[in-house]
Amino acid sequence: MSKPLNTTALAQAANTARGLAMDAVHASQSGHLGLPLGCAEIGAVLFGHALRYCPDAPRWLNRDRFVLSAGHGSMFIYGWLHLSGFDLPLNEVKRFRQLHSKTPGHPEFKETPGVECTTGPLGQGVGNAVGLAVSGKMAAARYNTAEHTIFDHHVVCLAGDGCLQEGVAAEAASFAGRQQLDNLILIYDNNDVTLDAMAAASQSEDVGARFAAYGFEVHRVDGHDMQAFLETFEKAKAATGKPQFIMAKTLIGKGIPEVAGTQKAHGEGGAKFIDAARKALGFPEHEHFVVADSVKEYFAGHAKELHTAHAAWEEKYAAWKAANPALAAELESGAPSFEELSAKIPEFPADTKIATRKAGQDVLQPVCAAMPKCVGGSADLYGSTLNYIAGGGDFFPESQKGRNIRYGIREHGMGAIMNGIAYDGIFQPSGATFLVFADYIRPSIRIASLVGLPVTYIFTHDSVGVGEDGPTHQPVETVAGLRAFPVLDVIRPGDPEECAGAFAAAFSRQDGPTLLSLTRQAIPLQTSISVADRRNGVAKGGYVAKKETGELKVILLAAGSELQHAMDAAAKLGDGVRVVSMPCMSRFDRQSDEYKDSVLPKSCRKRVAVEAGISMPWFKYVGLDGKTCCIDRFGMSAPGGTVMKELGMTADHVVAAVNSLG
Numbered sequence: 001m002s003k004p005l006n007t008t009a010l011a012q013a014a015n016t017a018r019g020l021a022m023d024a025v026h027a028s029q030s031g032h033l034g035l036p037l038g039c040a041e042i043g044a045v046l047f048g049h050a051l052r053y054c055p056d057a058p059r060w061l062n063r064d065r066f067v068l069s070a071g072h073g074s075m076f077i078y079g080w081l082h083l084s085g086f087d088l089p090l091n092e093v094k095r096f097r098q099l100h101s102k103t104p105g106h107p108e109f110k111e112t113p114g115v116e117c118t119t120g121p122l123g124q125g126v127g128n129a130v131g132l133a134v135s136g137k138m139a140a141a142r143y144n145t146a147e148h149t150i151f152d153h154h155v156v157c158l159a160g161d162g163c164l165q166e167g168v169a170a171e172a173a174s175f176a177g178r179q180q181l182d183n184l185i186l187i188y189d190n191n192d193v194t195l196d197a198m199a200a201a202s203q204s205e206d207v208g209a210r211f212a213a214y215g216f217e218v219h220r221v222d223g224h225d226m227q228a229f230l231e232t233f234e235k236a237k238a239a240t241g242k243p244q245f246i247m248a249k250t251l252i253g254k255g256i257p258e259v260a261g262t263q264k265a266h267g268e269g270g271a272k273f274i275d276a277a278r279k280a281l282g283f284p285e286h287e288h289f290v291v292a293d294s295v296k297e298y299f300a301g302h303a304k305e306l307h308t309a310h311a312a313w314e315e316k317y318a319a320w321k322a323a324n325p326a327l328a329a330e331l332e333s334g335a336p337s338f339e340e341l342s343a344k345i346p347e348f349p350a351d352t353k354i355a356t357r358k359a360g361q362d363v364l365q366p367v368c369a370a371m372p373k374c375v376g377g378s379a380d381l382y383g384s385t386l387n388y389i390a391g392g393g394d395f396f397p398e399s400q401k402g403r404n405i406r407y408g409i410r411e412h413g414m415g416a417i418m419n420g421i422a423y424d425g426i427f428q429p430s431g432a433t434f435l436v437f438a439d440y441i442r443p444s445i446r447i448a449s450l451v452g453l454p455v456t457y458i459f460t461h462d463s464v465g466v467g468e469d470g471p472t473h474q475p476v477e478t479v480a481g482l483r484a485f486p487v488l489d490v491i492r493p494g495d496p497e498e499c500a501g502a503f504a505a506a507f508s509r510q511d512g513p514t515l516l517s518l519t520r521q522a523i524p525l526q527t528s529i530s531v532a533d534r535r536n537g538v539a540k541g542g543y544v545a546k547k548e549t550g551e552l553k554v555i556l557l558a559a560g561s562e563l564q565h566a567m568d569a570a571a572k573l574g575d576g577v578r579v580v581s582m583p584c585m586s587r588f589d590r591q592s593d594e595y596k597d598s599v600l601p602k603s604c605r606k607r608v609a610v611e612a613g614i615s616m617p618w619f620k621y622v623g624l625d626g627k628t629c630c631i632d633r634f635g636m637s638a639p640g641g642t643v644m645k646e647l648g649m650t651a652d653h654v655v656a657a658v659n660s661l662g
Contacts, residue, residue, distance in 0.1 A: 005049055005226060011044070012295055017040045017079040018036065018255045020291075024096035027288075030097055030105070030268060031267075032266060033269075034073065034191070035072070035076055036076040039073070039248075042187065042229060043076055046233075047081075047083065047084045048299065055085035055087075055303055060313070061317075062313050065153065067116050067119065067129040067155065067158070069126050070158060073160075084302075094289055117419070118451045122165075123159075123162075123163045123164075123168040123416075124168060124419075125159060125163060126168070126169035126172050129156075130416070132421070134179070134395070134417060135421045135427055136154075137183060138400055143320075143324075143327055145323070145324060148319060148324075150316060153183070155184050161192075161194050173243075175407060175413055175417065185233070185237065189223070189252075190250065191250045191261075193263050193265070194266070198263060208220065208247050216245040217245065219236060220246075221248055232246055233246065252266065258270065338505055338508040340508075341370060344367065348362075350525060350527050355520055355521055356560075357385060357520060360386060367503050368389045371507060373426065374403070374429075375392075375403045375405065375428070375430070376429075376431065377406070377432070378405075379410060379411045379432070379433040379437070380408050384434070385460045388404055389403045394406060411437050414444075432458040434460060434473065435517055436473050437459075442481075445488065448488075448513040454509060454513065455513040456506045458516050461519075462475060462517040463613065463644075465644055466640060467639045467643055468638065468640075471636060474636075476612070476613050480617045490584060491505065492583050494526065494558065495523055495526050495563065497535060501538030503516065520640070528579075529545065529547075537581065541584040541587025542584070544598075546578065552603075553604070555578045557607065557610070558581060559582050560583070562612055566654060585617060607626035609629070610628070610629040610653075627660065628657075
């Protein structure tokens, strides 16, 4: 065991954290008191004794990562970050849930030093923690040497019943058990309460047995007995071969007797009793947000110990770097630019006619060769999504250098785990499934977009061209729904060269996620303009794929596999027809007005858009005078080509739409 636990000092710190939570929720007249009060002793042991971190270096590579999955209990983490000496002054705690404060209603990545993840909806944090643990294992396997161990940290996640009832947590936990992520410690705030009622109203399973079945080592402890909790936690930290699950029995809302142990303690129900509660804890009646000098002194002393440990690691890192310059250069490298990645991708022969999922397979290899910290994964569909990194090996307990992660049929878990890998900032993740299953991963995509994580989604089988699998597997509304996300770039390349530009754009992007929408069916290469102009056009989101001859009369717009129909229609219509390829609307919308006007001149109002999806996104480009050739219904079961023709995805249908404009 480490140094003895100062239970007297930490008991005072626990009550201090309770007081801060009461005062903050009371001041903002909103928030959740239950977890911050019920888990105060757990927080005291973690932040006051057991976790490895450095307040002045919140992104220290070898820190222990703490994730609050039950993000509604945000005053838990804010209180402990403040007491621990992170850049979270008391004035920010007083501004809990106020505009532009560092203490928003749920913890937000990049908003508050020491917050590892925007966990948001319940259960996401469990998946994020699993992703952080994957990243830690990969980093240790790739960068540790016999002489220097620079990665040996743990990931600690605090979750409640709400987190563990959500399916995403089950998916992620099952994955963690299979991968034997013994650097993961999941603490279950086992208080028998959910928001609406006692937990027994909605669950009856033995949660510990469930996690044991996943492959976790399960521990049970009184969450208010600090010495017992520390001993259990240190046992979990020392364990090998299995992720660790600590069932900490707690009293929700501890410190407010009127609501403690009931669902009323979960939210603001105890706020009206805090005057008496504060008095019972020994706080002055008319003085709020109190931190005693003795508590400040304890954490100042603890911070010195943490700084010493951090400084020792820095010396070790410097020695490792000097001994392993190539590894250090890789670890410290950033992402290549779009131009650099595009230059690494060979051109496709002019007679190429392949699916963009197959083009993606070819393009992915040079991209990942140029980006050794890129890792991939698939929801049990590598054989169909074709995104396996050749020569990268599989990530398994016995081969944690592997770059290919087999997530199983767990799309939502995959999304949350990928976010966790991206939060860690060491590796850049991508993952694949069929586009129609985006609805199973959508909440994680939303969080990646909200935070601006560099995650790439490689989604295939992107239209009714899927054919015989029928309407349940044919996305028609999916692309439009994904385009609605702010920050997310949805790129639907129209041929193999656009696919090359799409991958270069996606993997070079560092300020947000990108979704690549790829075909199962083969489509021809377009050769109307140079390869460089086409790839650069994809990076800009939209470009002139075929310039009109003579006076401009008609603009045809298309994305993805329907670009071929727009090109064929233009040939049939003759002079004056321009074809604009629009693989990524959000990228195009970010361009200058001058560029957008050069592609879509306002003077030409005779416009037709074609895409095998719903028409809604196209009206901002075709205007009130234009038309769409889209699919505003669900698909049907038949061969893909038959379905496409039956639903109007043909050049002749585009020609007829143009002629109908007069």
